[in-house]
Amino acid sequence: MKPLLETRKLTRNFGGLRAVDQIDFSLMPGEIHALIGPNGAGKSTFVNLVCGRIAPSSGAIFFDGKDITTLPAHKRVRLGIAYTFQITSVYAQLSVFDNVALAVQRTLADGRGEGHIGTGVMEVLERVGLTNHASVAAGQLAYGHQRLLEVAMGLALKPRLIILDEPTQGLSDGEIDNFNTLMAEIAASATVLLIEHNMDVVMQLAHRITVLEAGKMLAQGSPEEIRANEAVQRAYLGTGI
Template identity: 60%
Template sequence: MSLLTTRGLSKSFEGLQAVNDVDFDLPQGEVRALIGPNGAGKTTLVGMICGRIPPTSGSVSFDGCDITTLPAHKRIGLGMAYTFQITSIFAGLDVAENVALAARRRMSGDAVEEAVMAALTRVGLSDRINQEAGDLSYGHQRLLEIAMGLVQAPRLLILDEPTQGLAEAEIAAFKTLIRELSDNTTILLIEHNMSVVMETADRVSVLSFGEMLAEGTPAEIHANADVQAAYLGTG
């Protein structure tokens, strides 16, 4: 069964068609990578999925319910978590309090502290709980934002360019983390790093000029001539 479905999803900005008539199905329990050239419409598509951008036309369904007009905070309540392409941490608060703010959407009391520590341990930041978030490196800020998503125990975790700014060792740890999370969380991963895509995704969707160009396994996408011409630069 599809956890997330879009039908005919489109968005135009002052005459510019950013996303055009996208049908998209994400089954529960899958890790799906969304790739495409810069300007392909990936962030706009995800913005409509998570409720931050209203579509011009089309529909979004989550777990069988139409959520097209539902505001973003109510989608979070249904079990969606979304990390931004540009970090959205609270720079003046310490690492633990950033995650606690996210945790309090779903729990209270001692459960918050336990969940915060578990989330920070999973992303490798448990030794930085008292550090001011704004003092973290950019890569660590990305990991903090992932922890803020994880602590909500989402049914769908949407990660927008999560490995941007990460060192090679951190990227390797991120791949391991995604494989671990996929046991109980559906993941939509917007990513440019092709080794991350090829090693973590069950299936890959390719967006080009706002339209869905191809979908398939990582191996199928890598061998697809249209994708090579549009994105991989080998066609």
Template identity: 65%
Template sequence: MASVTLLSTKGLSRHFGGLRAVDGVDFEISAGEIHALIGPNGAGKTTFVSLLSGRIEPTAGSISFMGEDITADAAYQRVRKGIAYTFQITSIFPRLSVFDNVALAAQNTLQRRAGWLGWKSVDLARHALSALEKVGLADRADVKAGTLAYGHQRLLEVAMGLALAPKLMILDEPTQGLSDGEIDRFCHLVEAISKDTTILLIEHNMAVVMRLAQRITVLNGGRLLATGAPEDIRANAEVQAAYLGGS
């Protein structure tokens, strides 16, 4: 069965003066896949996903999501349409409880589905706890988020993303700072999430990329260098020279 394109870009560019951080990138991610985005430091990965999430505006090019042009949409509009983004640097409300962090995101989802008066607090609690259960934090629901260990804070941010009921979840460097055991558990989590949600994974840990991704896109110098299956990317001489070190 042919794959369905969930999100695509055409000629997407972002220039900062003379710096072409993203330079004419044509990109596609199919519904239901785990797609990894890799590249050396300075390749343009963070700028690219900031364009996808609406945090910055493109200099040129377009972005399409579910067949709709979203290039001019603000970040909150993209969230409402089903794009969730977890930040490279953990972004939580440290003084609020773990539950309240997720409930804020869950409330957004329920209001979107049922309107301001159509949702109930019991639905909010059920939705928030479901997201926490998926990441293994339901037993820490009443703990202040800022007291969690770093690895658990990363999981909390994923739960906040899941509470938005996204069609596409963008995970930016999710295993950064995690122990080997935490990375293994996180990989199992991503595999479980991907059964219902398309994943775009921005990751430096190549073992994680090769374990999870069905397809990989490589950026270098703001440009698309290669896209393909993991085995093809591993064997690509240009990728080896630019990112994997060559031989």
């Protein structure tokens, strides 16, 4: 099986700072892959490179075997890459329903969806547990529910790869349990790249884990391998991995 996503020597410099340093990375179809590391490790910069929000200083990015290194972000979305941001990017004045409807309309325009918009919206809201909030203005939702709305907007794009940046931040324990169930369901039809600080979530969900530190890949492996890795233990001393 060939990787769905692959980076080769991916590097990004900001002046004298090398935020991402020659990262070789692969993501297999149907995988839930967690990307972890301390603040400033380069996680968000790495996924911004993958999504096309910033350009690499050097290296290459491949999606389904196609070189997308210079492809603009909106064209990567059309290929099936969806990214939810660490800071919520919902339209605060629009209802929950309308936020998701915008994403559903995009799949219809790109030829990746079919059927009635309203049906598609409610199906996605049901998956994330926001059906009862459909008519509420997105800006009035609790922070955790705004994060779930972002996930819903990503799912509405019918992605082949969905990248989730701190999706459980602000969720209650019960909502996190529901989120874990949802991720397992999503992995049946899409590939998931997860940036997450909640190690319980990471260890429960991830098939593989990549650890970044100071822009470099510190370790990669199964949850069991990462938990036993001495270098990771040193980098995360006291964090409970």
